[in-house]
Amino acid sequence: MTTPRLSWVESANTGLTDFPLQNLPYGVFSTAERSARAGVAIGDRIVDLQELAAAGLLPEAMQEVFAASTLNPFISLGQPAWRDVRQRLTEWLAMDAGAHAAAALRERALVPMAQARLHLPLEVTGYTDFYSSRHHAENCGRLFRSPENALPPNWLELPIGYNGRASTIVASGTPVRRPSGQRRQPGEPRPVFGPSVKLDFELEMAFVVGKPSAMSEPIPIAQAPDHLFGMVLLNDWSARDFQQWESAPLGPFNSKSFCTSISPWIVTMDALAPFRCAHPTQQPVPLDYLRQDGDGAYAIELEASIRPKGGKARFPVTRTNFRTMYWTMAQQLAHHTVSGCNVRVGDLMASGTLSGATPGSLGCLLEITKNGKEALTLPDGSTRYFLLDGDEVSIGGWCQGNGYRVGFGEVSGEVREGNDSAE
Amino acid sequence: MTTPRLSWVESANTGLTDFPLQNLPYGVFSTAERSARAGVAIGDRIVDLQELAAAGLLPEAMQEVFAASTLNPFISLGQPAWRDVRQRLTEWLAMDAGAHAAAALRERALVPMAQARLHLPLEVTGYTDFYSSRHHAENCGRLFRSPENALPPNWLELPIGYNGRASTIVASGTPVRRPSGQRRQPGEPRPVFGPSVKLDFELEMAFVVGKPSAMSEPIPIAQAPDHLFGMVLLNDWSARDFQQWESAPLGPFNSKSFCTSISPWIVTMDALAPFRCAHPTQQPVPLDYLRQDGDGAYAIELEASIRPKGGKARFPVTRTNFRTMYWTMAQQLAHHTVSGCNVRVGDLMASGTLSGATPGSLGCLLEITKNGKEALTLPDGSTRYFLLDGDEVSIGGWCQGNGYRVGFGEVSGEVREGNDSAE
Numbered sequence: 001m002t003t004p005r006l007s008w009v010e011s012a013n014t015g016l017t018d019f020p021l022q023n024l025p026y027g028v029f030s031t032a033e034r035s036a037r038a039g040v041a042i043g044d045r046i047v048d049l050q051e052l053a054a055a056g057l058l059p060e061a062m063q064e065v066f067a068a069s070t071l072n073p074f075i076s077l078g079q080p081a082w083r084d085v086r087q088r089l090t091e092w093l094a095m096d097a098g099a100h101a102a103a104a105l106r107e108r109a110l111v112p113m114a115q116a117r118l119h120l121p122l123e124v125t126g127y128t129d130f131y132s133s134r135h136h137a138e139n140c141g142r143l144f145r146s147p148e149n150a151l152p153p154n155w156l157e158l159p160i161g162y163n164g165r166a167s168t169i170v171a172s173g174t175p176v177r178r179p180s181g182q183r184r185q186p187g188e189p190r191p192v193f194g195p196s197v198k199l200d201f202e203l204e205m206a207f208v209v210g211k212p213s214a215m216s217e218p219i220p221i222a223q224a225p226d227h228l229f230g231m232v233l234l235n236d237w238s239a240r241d242f243q244q245w246e247s248a249p250l251g252p253f254n255s256k257s258f259c260t261s262i263s264p265w266i267v268t269m270d271a272l273a274p275f276r277c278a279h280p281t282q283q284p285v286p287l288d289y290l291r292q293d294g295d296g297a298y299a300i301e302l303e304a305s306i307r308p309k310g311g312k313a314r315f316p317v318t319r320t321n322f323r324t325m326y327w328t329m330a331q332q333l334a335h336h337t338v339s340g341c342n343v344r345v346g347d348l349m350a351s352g353t354l355s356g357a358t359p360g361s362l363g364c365l366l367e368i369t370k371n372g373k374e375a376l377t378l379p380d381g382s383t384r385y386f387l388l389d390g391d392e393v394s395i396g397g398w399c400q401g402n403g404y405r406v407g408f409g410e411v412s413g414e415v416r417e418g419n420d421s422a423e
Numbered sequence: 424m425t426t427p428r429l430s431w432v433e434s435a436n437t438g439l440t441d442f443p444l445q446n447l448p449y450g451v452f453s454t455a456e457r458s459a460r461a462g463v464a465i466g467d468r469i470v471d472l473q474e475l476a477a478a479g480l481l482p483e484a485m486q487e488v489f490a491a492s493t494l495n496p497f498i499s500l501g502q503p504a505w506r507d508v509r510q511r512l513t514e515w516l517a518m519d520a521g522a523h524a525a526a527a528l529r530e531r532a533l534v535p536m537a538q539a540r541l542h543l544p545l546e547v548t549g550y551t552d553f554y555s556s557r558h559h560a561e562n563c564g565r566l567f568r569s570p571e572n573a574l575p576p577n578w579l580e581l582p583i584g585y586n587g588r589a590s591t592i593v594a595s596g597t598p599v600r601r602p603s604g605q606r607r608q609p610g611e612p613r614p615v616f617g618p619s620v621k622l623d624f625e626l627e628m629a630f631v632v633g634k635p636s637a638m639s640e641p642i643p644i645a646q647a648p649d650h651l652f653g654m655v656l657l658n659d660w661s662a663r664d665f666q667q668w669e670s671a672p673l674g675p676f677n678s679k680s681f682c683t684s685i686s687p688w689i690v691t692m693d694a695l696a697p698f699r700c701a702h703p704t705q706q707p708v709p710l711d712y713l714r715q716d717g718d719g720a721y722a723i724e725l726e727a728s729i730r731p732k733g734g735k736a737r738f739p740v741t742r743t744n745f746r747t748m749y750w751t752m753a754q755q756l757a758h759h760t761v762s763g764c765n766v767r768v769g770d771l772m773a774s775g776t777l778s779g780a781t782p783g784s785l786g787c788l789l790e791i792t793k794n795g796k797e798a799l800t801l802p803d804g805s806t807r808y809f810l811l812d813g814d815e816v817s818i819g820g821w822c823q824g825n826g827y828r829v830g831f832g833e834v835s836g837e838v839r840e841g842n843d844s845a846e
């Protein structure tokens with residue numbers, strides 16, 4: 001086993017950190033002294049990119065884009081700029097090439113992550129949520145359709161997706177208020193209004209579009225990977241009681257558009273490249289515009305946990321892998337644009353709930369408890385059918401390398417009671 | 424009958440123009456000499472608001488917001504600013520109060536509309552499409568569900584809506600490319616890929632959000648009208664063959680997200696106020712958060728026409744009225760935010776297809792031809808089941824006052840063959 005390249009930032013070399021020299025994910029942070037700006041995570045530190053540009057270690061013209069409070073201006077510079085910055089950062093941070101790392105600049109440019117606030121890293125220009133995990137779709141189909149027709153007839157032919165509400169994407173750590181809305185009990189003539197009694201999380205990942213496309217110019221699948229900047233973890237909070245009542249015939253609306261949380265660090269496709277792997281065999285073979293040669297998946301371990309109110313322990317409730325996703329990101333993007341739809345820098349496109357084949361790998365409580373029919377017992381003896389006020393849900397994800405891991409940090413959020421139940 | 428107040432812009436006084444002194448809608452225009460900027464329509468002229476601000480007839484601080492290439496900065500100033508500008512413009516343009524209208528300023532500030540290009544007036548920050556016409560929903564239900572269960576069970580309880588794709592909203596006049604996608608013929612085992620063979624228009628209107636709301640702070644229905652800036656005409660181009668195949672279970676996606684056209688002038692709620700009228704009786708009485716006291720509708724005449732390829736004549740194919748919409752705009756906004764969803768300045772929220780009760784008042788070809796089963800014969804003898812390449816669809820709308828009308832101009836677009844059928 002070869003030793004991975006190390007950094008003079010010692011916390012980056014533990015083998016357990018999500019942010020070794022091989023990762024270098026982008027985010028937006030602020031501190032008491034520094035306004036919100038672009039940064040890169042390394043170990044337990046954040047590199048203030050503006051400072052590096054001011055010092056001439058990154059192109060000086062980029063100082064302004066790194067001073068912005070979202071990454072959109074940087075991402076808009078395109079892949080050559082992304083790669084140039086990645087290479088320069090690697091050289092500056094590497095232990096074996098740290099000649100430029102003068103102590104004064106290290107001091108100015110490195111911020112302890114513990115002292116920083118992490119912000120929503122993007123202006124999310126559009127939000128699409130796919131439904132690309134076969135196990136998830138089959139499990140939902142068994143609950144709401146029938147075991148014989150678990151998959152909708154179109155499921156194996158196209159990556160089903162819907163437009164979500166971009167304005168309600170929030171940064172990890174933002175509490176989620178239990179939403180109010182309409183639900184109808186079976187057999188009741190009319191719905192009732194009140195706080196959701198079936199609040200759920202959904203373990204998802206999402207990619208960030210880094211290269212725009214024009215209307216009426218579909219992105220061919222072979223070029224789709226060039227349009228991806230990076231990936232984040234995503235929790236698509238869902239009110240199952242509202243969803244079941246409202247969704248026919250135009251899809252989920254209020255049940256999904258009250259809060260969607262993403263992790264603060266965008267891990268680049270360049271950092272993920274070593275973890276590319278084969279995607280599941282697709283049968284029937286997709287129509288031509290969806291046929292992808294080569295490996296379309298990434299091996300990313302995923303775990304969701306619940307920390308009950310007032311507790312300290314996080315109890316893992318599922319463990320799965322992004323590589324099980326049936327439709328690939330390139331297929332999703334090719335399908336999204338094949339009608340002529342354009343995409344923009346800052347568009348966020350989510351996977352849909354990622355469930356594996358086993359009971360321990362289901363990506364939401366709807367599946368784990370079979371829509372509230374079977375209790376999930378946590379190690380503290382408490383049970384869950386759906387989320388309780390005070391529950392904090394965290395999702396983590398990482399790619400395991402040889403002696404290092406490229407991680408996503410986490411997306412977390414605590415459930416708070418709804419406004420209308422407050423005094 | 425009292426004479427409406429007249430303008431020294433003579434073309435505003437014809438009684439037939441959409442843009443009399445009583446209207447004063449906002450748009451964004453450019454000419455050979457003027458970059459894209461805010462303007463107000465009056466008769467066959469556009470008022471360059473930047474020039475009026477520079478001359479001190481509008482608050483000078485507004486010069487910058489009027490120089491922007493979208494109306495979002497102006498709208499963000501809020502209702503007091505909207506009303507101040509409306510009043511000052513009325514005073515400047517009125518025949519009986521035109522003392523300030525020095526000839527040199529008239530020359531500088533008035534641009535012939537015929538020489539201007541009209542742009543998309545907004546940065547559309549979010550796009551929602553409702554489904555609020557009862558006749559439309561019933562007609563669709565009869566085609567795709569059954570005559571006995573024409574309305575979905577939730578339809579009378581909530582204004583059904585879905586999130587659309589904001590990036591594909593375009594200005595009137597933009598050609599619409601026939602989209603390609605998947606459709607499946609009945610009885611066929613697999614779908615085929617190709618240009619849509621069921622391209623349709625949808626006659627809709629939309630409101631523009633002018634006052635934002637915070638997440639987790641629903642807009643009470645009594646306050647919802649304060650959040651509306653104005654309204655536009657909207658054509659929600661739809662590929663019916665794709666829609667039928669893709670929509671279960673998460674709603675329409677590619678069938679709706681290739682192009683959505685809006686009219687260039689935003690007619691303000693203040694201009695529409697005289698045309699407010701009762702909305703349809705709602706039975707069952709909606710749940711409390713949706714109960715609206717007073718008049719919730721507006722009397723707006725609507726007409727859609729088709730101009731076949733190469734022809735000059737426009738053939739009206741439907742005539743209806745916005746006042747027939749079952750769920751009001753205030754109800755739509757109250758429902759949209761009741762879960763905690765926030766809204767932003769520049770959000771566009773559409774009515775859904777507006778159909779009346781009679782055969783001549785149906786808002787799309789799907790209904791007119793019963794999904795391609797009954798031909799629509801145009802006055803030139805040609806027939807339509809769905810739109811042909813070269814068809815130009817135009818939608819107009821106006822409120823009829825005493826001796827004047829407050830109009831929307833029109834939204835139009837010509838169907839072009841898809842890219843993939845071109846050489």
